[in-house]
Amino acid sequence: MAATSHPLATLAAVDILRSGGNCVDAAIAAVALQSVMEPQMTGIGGDCFALLALDGREPVAINGSGPAPAALTAHALRDAGLTQIPPDSAHAVTVPGAIDTWCALVSKYGRFDMERILAPAIAAARDGFCVTPRVAYDWNKSRDRISHHAPCRTAFLPDGKAPLEGERFRQPALAETLQRIAMEGRDAFYAGDIAEEMVGVLRQAGGLHTLEDFESFSSFETEPITAPYKGYELMECPPNGQGLAALLIARILDGFAFSEMSEADRIHVLAEACKIGYAMRDAVICDPRSHPVDVEAILCDNTIARLRKQIDMGRATPAKPWEGPTHKDTVYLSVVDADGNAISLINSIFDSFGSGIYAPESGVLFQNRGSGFSLQEGHPNEVEGGKLPFHTIIPAMLMKHGKPVLSFGVMGGQYQAAGQAHFLSQLIDIGLDPQMANEAPRSFCFDGTLKLETTISEDVRADLDSRGHKTAWADEPIGGCQAIWIDRERGLLLGASDHRKDGIALGV
Template identity: 50%
Template sequence: MAATSHPLSTLTAIETLKAGGNAMDAAIAAVAVQCVVEPAMTGLGGDCFALFAPRGGLPVALNGSGRAPAAATAEHFAERGITAPAPTSPHAVTVPGCVDAWVKLNADHGTKPLDELLRPAIGIAEEGFRVTPRVAFDWINNTARLEADADARDRFLPGGRVPAEGDLFRMPALAETLRAVARRGRAGFYEGEVADGIVAKLRSLGGLHTAADFDAQRAEAVDPIATRFRGHDVYECPPNGQGLIALMMLRLAEKLDLASATEADRVHLLAEITKAAYLARDTYLADPRQVAVPVEALLSDAWADSILPRIDRRRAQPPVFSDEVPHRDTVCLSVVDRDRNCVSFINSIFNSFGSGIYVPASGILLHNRGLSFRFAPGHANSIAPGKRPLHTIIPGMVCRDGRAVMPFGVMGGQYQATGHVDFLSNVLGRGLDPQDASDTPRTFATEGVLQVEPTLRPDVVEDLRARGHVIAVQTTPIGGCQSVLIDEARGALFGGSDHRKDGIALGY
């Protein structure tokens, strides 16, 4: 079974499985398709993280996030008065990490050659795809980002108009880059014409990137971190991703018995634990290769017990304002194969359409993940040479008795850690199936307001207002979820694909 946010991606995963590929083969083939058909959400110019549970055992993790250029120091930017680069700035672009990660995942855990796995994405990029409803929605709502770069405007706003739902859209230059990766592996992206073209474009805009920065990019196999929740072990990738924050929140949710609360109480308590955990995130989370991140302390009973007395079940605490960039875009997918190999895979270009910086010769749209750095010296997450920024994307894996039982992921930038807690509370605490758990109304406490989807019941909204929450009803959906639950007793798979996206869960 596979669950993704786009029908063509899910179909590609299923076809890969039916052709004898394993779950990692299916995930790589599917995410490559998503990099073509969901250009606002992901692309080869972005990053990825993955959890892989071989034969249903405990997961291993891969950090495929990119690094800052070797010349990028906080002092360099401070001397020039740059404290927060624009989302479209070359200084917001770190070296894309996902292609190197795909190659490593294929070599370490795949069974089929990379050129075979990339074939569906190459065909779709060359022959074109029909724009689906959510893709069209994201496209029309982010035209300003595309208009900021002449090359992006020419490619993604053909004839000066936004492609509409049902339009055919082709990406021939991207097809050629995918072919180069299929032939040469990571060298097809990080060396030669593709890398040289990206570096030239960034440097023409004032970027500090060099060919050596691209050549140095490597994904890293890491040990996942975990906590206990509702009789299960929940695994996340370690920092620099914010999976740690999801685990901290799960510990609080367990102690507060979040799953058994009324709807209004659940939303309120989720908002309060979000404020506490995200404050810790913005204080401590950074690249552990360069900064000591106190993972054990933040997952300890002492930290959780220090937070609990500050949570008032009837009153909202003062808002915690984050100076991180709030909302970003991503795709996630979950796959389980016939041998119980399980994959949770997330690929992202951060903002909708990333930085908007487009390289026409290679068809690469670059992410702007560097916005998550602090650009002033002295903070754990300050930009530094070769450093990876705080990362929002977090694949998840639920295990029971040493066996993987549910790969899952929740898209939505900063929301993702909160989304993990909400989704797992629904599945493991309230007994909802993955689809129902995903479909429930979402809320997110951020930047001094409580964002709520319009499907939240009016009486619940009024209850929350009475507790002191400043309510902001959202005009766009909050996040997106993809999951596959393994029912071992019955030998069945249950998939959930978020109704907020275009995707579907399919099995055979």
């Protein structure tokens, strides 16, 4: 089974599975196709994280996030008068980690070669694809980001307009680059003429990137981090991602009987837990090589008990304002193969259309993940050359007796940690199936406002207002989730794909 946010990406994954490929082959085929068909959300100029659980082996976390260029310093940016890294500047562009990650996963764990895996993406970029409804909506909303860099404007706003729903769009330069990667591997991207063009474009835009920054990059494997939730173990990638925040929120919620609570009570508790989890996240999560994070101390019983006591059921606590960028645009997918192997994978270019800086000859649109760095002196996430930035993108798995029972993730930037907790509570506590849990009304407390989807009742909103929450109706759908439940007793896979996106879950 495969679940992605684009129907053709799901179909590409299923085709790979039917042809004898495993979950890794299928996931990379799907995400590569999404990198063509959802350019506002993801691409080969972005980063990638994954959790991989192969039958009979210990699960692994794969970190495919790229560092800041070696020559970049916070001191120089502060001297230039900056208090934040502008999201549309070359300083926001970290080394893209996705391609190295894809190639490493396929080389170590896949069955097929990259030429076969990337074939659907190459064909879509070369021959064109029809723009789906949600992609068309996002594309049109992002015209300002696309417009500031002339090559990007030319590529993604033909005739000065965003493509309409159903229009065919081609990316021939990207097709050539994907073909080179399929034939030559990761070095086709990180060395040679493609890398030279990327570095040249970034330096022309004011960046400090070098060929050495690209050539020396390598994704790496780490041990996942876990925390208990209602008899299961929630598994996440360790920092520099916000998976630790998801675990902290889940641990706090683990002490509440959600099944016996009203909808207003559940939303209130989730909001209060998120305030605690996100405050911790913003204070400590960074590149662990520069500032190690004591995961055990944060998630220990004494800490969690103290934090739970801070939640007053009748009163909302003041929220700490967010001072960083809004981490928004991502694709998440899940694949489980016939042997019971599971992969939870997420790929992102950060903002919609990333930095808006585009290398026209290679068709690479650069992420702006570096805008997640801090310029506050002494902050753990303070920008430094060669350092990995704080990341919001977090694939997840739920484990039982050492085996995955749920491979899932929630897109939506800042919402991801809160979204995972909400999905689990609907699934485990309320007892909904994966699709119903996916479709349940969502709320998100962030930056001082508790946003509510309009499928939540006026009475619930009034109740939350009476507790001191500053509520507002969400002006667009909150997040996007894909999930596959592995029912080992019955030998079934139950897939879910968020109706807030264009995707679908399919099994064979």
